[in-house]
Amino acid sequence: GNMVEWCLPQDIDLEGVEFKSMASGSHKIQSDFIYFRKGLCFGLACFANMPVESELERGARMKSVGILSPSYTLLYRYMHFLENQVRHQLEMPGHYSHLEAFYDDKKGVLPDSKGTPASQQPVHWLPSIHRYMYPEMKITHPAGCMSQFIKFFGEQILVLWKFALLRKRILIFSPPPVGVVCYRVYCCCCLANVSLPGLGGTVPESKPFFYVNVADIEMLETEVSYVACTTEKIFEEKRDLYDVYVDNQNVKTHHEHLQPLLKINSADKEKYRRLNDQRQMLMYSQEVGEDCSSCEEDLFILFFMEQNNRIFQTLMEVSASQDKTLTADHARGMGLDPQGDRSFLMDLLEVYGIDVMLVIDNPCCT
Numbered sequence: 001g002n003m004v005e006w007c008l009p010q011d012i013d014l015e016g017v018e019f020k021s022m023a024s025g026s027h028k029i030q031s032d033f034i035y036f037r038k039g040l041c042f043g044l045a046c047f048a049n050m051p052v053e054s055e056l057e058r059g060a061r062m063k064s065v066g067i068l069s070p071s072y073t074l075l076y077r078y079m080h081f082l083e084n085q086v087r088h089q090l091e092m093p094g095h096y097s098h099l100e101a102f103y104d105d106k107k108g109v110l111p112d113s114k115g116t117p118a119s120q121q122p123v124h125w126l127p128s129i130h131r132y133m134y135p136e137m138k139i140t141h142p143a144g145c146m147s148q149f150i151k152f153f154g155e156q157i158l159v160l161w162k163f164a165l166l167r168k169r170i171l172i173f174s175p176p177p178v179g180v181v182c183y184r185v186y187c188c189c190c191l192a193n194v195s196l197p198g199l200g201g202t203v204p205e206s207k208p209f210f211y212v213n214v215a216d217i218e219m220l221e222t223e224v225s226y227v228a229c230t231t232e233k234i235f236e237e238k239r240d241l242y243d244v245y246v247d248n249q250n251v252k253t254h255h256e257h258l259q260p261l262l263k264i265n266s267a268d269k270e271k272y273r274r275l276n277d278q279r280q281m282l283m284y285s286q287e288v289g290e291d292c293s294s295c296e297e298d299l300f301i302l303f304f305m306e307q308n309n310r311i312f313q314t315l316m317e318v319s320a321s322q323d324k325t326l327t328a329d330h331a332r333g334m335g336l337d338p339q340g341d342r343s344f345l346m347d348l349l350e351v352y353g354i355d356v357m358l359v360i361d362n363p364c365c366t
Contacts, residue, residue, distance in 0.1 A: 005063075017066075019213050022045070027060065031083075032179050033047065034046075041068040041070055042070075044082065046079065046082035046083045047086065049062045050090040061093075072208070145297070146300045147296055149300075150300075155269065156249060158264060159262055163251075164188055164227070166348060167224070167225040167351055168244050169226050169241070170227045170243070171235060171242040172227075173231075173235065174248065178211055182210045182211060188227045189227055190301050193301060195305055195309060196316070199312055203352055210228060221240070260342075267332075268340075311335070311336070315349070315354050315356060318330060331360060
């Protein structure tokens with residue numbers, strides 16, 4: 001099995017990290033990178049696999065070199081260093097001087113199991129809504145990560161958007177390499193941002209767990225909301241661990257009351273068309289040299305944040321009104337389909353504890 005060969009500081013609890021930093025099935029690929037979560041910290045590891053003429057190592061030497069940090073936002077900066085170091089460790093095992101120097105240069109105060117030092121609060125992926133952090137929330141990714149996400153899922157991103165906004169437990173399955181799938185976890189999280197103050201005090205925080213494996217089952221059993229990815233097919237059978245299971249482009253749920261959310265309705269199609277129109281305009285303005293400051297990631301995050309803000313602004317206004325009645329016109333004003341999004345709206349009101357009466361039951365009244 002996997003084992004931790006070396007670490008600093010030596011007294012840190014790294015139980016299970018040897019399985020988080022090397023995805024199950026990695027022996028079939030040459031290299032990969034992997035984001036994961038360990039307690040209150042986030043980790044990034046780079047994996048590499050090198051053939052060797054050694055019976056003891058069964059013809060292959062596989063290693064991962066990783067770092068842990070209370071914040072995931074800085075991890076990407078060290079990707080190149082980790083890639084170089086894992087190669088170095090394959091070719092010259094046991095030489096840790098570069099890693100020691102790196103640790104001495106970067107080490108900070110790590111949170112203990114009881115909590116976090118006030119000066120170094122961890123940056124959560126989807127902060128409670130009133131603590132929304134933009135643009136500090138960014139993670140660096142390969143150029144075109146967002147456009148790959150949109151191309152990969154197509155209109156299905158609107159289905160994922162609803163599940164993310166409802167704080168469901170979303171598990172994404174894919175065989176290795178898992179690095180690109182960790183970016184799908186990130187993109188999924190970007191769908192649910194809201195920047196309105198005073199909302200969501202009681203809403204469960206949606207946690208990015210990135211890569212998870214069977215060693216994480218016990219921990220996942222206690223989570224009410226998360227987004228994660230795995231390379232282990234056995235998770236599909238463990239239905240009590242997730243609400244939404246994503247296998248390649250196939251998004252599914254075993255909960256009957258969530259089934260209606262899997263259908264793409266006319267309002268979803270319209271949102272997808274608008275998103276693509278905005279992307280085309282951005283590409284055109286970049287081509288003609290008018291706009292070099294905007295990037296597709298900003299456009300993507302802001303598109304969904306504005307959409308979410310519009311929904312919650314309307315809901316809060318209606319809940320503050322005298323009759324608290326939400327009509328089909330309100331739904332259309334929020335960019336939703338009064339009929340197709342009815343169950344989504346009902347779930348949204350429940351999850352966020354918004355006191356509003358829905359009166360769009362009868363199709364003849366819409």
